[in-house]
Amino acid sequence: MSSRSLLLLSNSTVHGSGYLEWAAHHIKEFLTGKNVKRVLFVPYALRKMDNYAETAQKKFTSWGFELDSIHKAEDPVSAVNNAEAIFIGGGNTFQLLKSLYDNKLIEPIRKRVLQDGIPYIGSSAGTNMATVSINTTNDMPIVFPPSFTALALIPFNINPHYIDADPASKHMGETREERINQYHEIPDTPAVLGLREGALLHVTGQSAVLKGLHPARLFRCGKLPEEFPLNTDFSFLLQ
Template sequence: MASRNLLLLSNSTIHGTGYLEWAAKEIKDFLNSKNVKKVLFVPYALRTMDKYTETAKKKFTSWGYKLEGIHTAEDKVAAVNAAEAIFIGGGNSFQLLKSLYDNNLIEPIRKRVLEDGVPYIGSSAGTNVSTVSINTTNDMPIVYPPSFNALGLVPFNINPHYIDADPASKHMGETREERINQYHEIPGTPPVLGLREGSMLLVTSNSAVLKGLHPARLFIAGKQPEEFPLDTNFSFLL
């Protein structure tokens, strides 16, 4: 297996900033470290794919990179096989995963990332599909993919946009922590890393370092959830 190169963002935008601005330095450092000049963008998580691609293209062009949407490629598998880097944006994880299956892209992307070492950037839904499954997404199942199994670029799940319970709230619904614990009632489920907005995971080979603005919360079946500070290396999950 080639060296794994992943940058997994919890979200694309945080309050008061523009698209991807909060992670601009990390994204540019990540791509520059691999001499990437052109990015293949996967906009399948939204139905307005042309508009979505233009948003991403405008940002990446301002940083000095070329960007093309995979949805315009006649041969999408060939586009993956020729990609210098792959960026899968956020939106609805169910729609995204179904589109990846419908276009027969699961295995080609997995091969390019895990065997060829092609850099992969995921944001929100794009981070969800990089993991074992989308079972820990926050999204509504607006479409039904043939499987919840995802790309499996890392051997655990992530919950992007992780929200802590507010003890002052009068809302009586389940907290995010309760929902993840319910997931872990199913035998054999993998660990889940709760990434708060403004956080990301940089995975290089067998290293997975927490970057960004906030600590992360790790859930392992049968154990109490645990907080980990910035710069923690979650290599033990790999």
């Protein structure tokens, strides 16, 4: 795990800006710091993969990186094995995970990231992929993966797009906090880090630092939720 290098974004776009613009500095610094020239993009979370890949390619090209989409590769496993860096984009988490299983990519990606140390970027559903399981996604199960177990690049879960309850709202359904607390009613479930939109977690080896625009909310079994400010080191969650 000492070579693990992850950049886990809550989301791709924040209000008032374009695709990945809010995280541009972090992404460019992350990739250049590892001397990455070419990124392998995984667009499986959306059905219109050509359009999705084109959007990602335009952005990364504007930053000076080349980008290939895995959905155009003859052999997805070989594409992963030869990748300098991997970026898994957002969309539907269930569809994404099923596609990773269908293409037999779970173990190859884990090996490349955890053993070979290639950089991994996730956004939204792609961030869910980096966690223990997809049990804390916000998405609907439009397809059924063979397991909810994800890549387990980190030993806890994340709730991307975490949103606080609006005290002025008349909505009577469960809040995001209540849903995560319901998850923790199941024995032995891992901690869940609620990443608000515009927040990211930068994981390097045994360090995990909160960056971006907003604080994060941490949920653990048997404990009250806690707020943590930007630049918090969440390395205690990696133990």
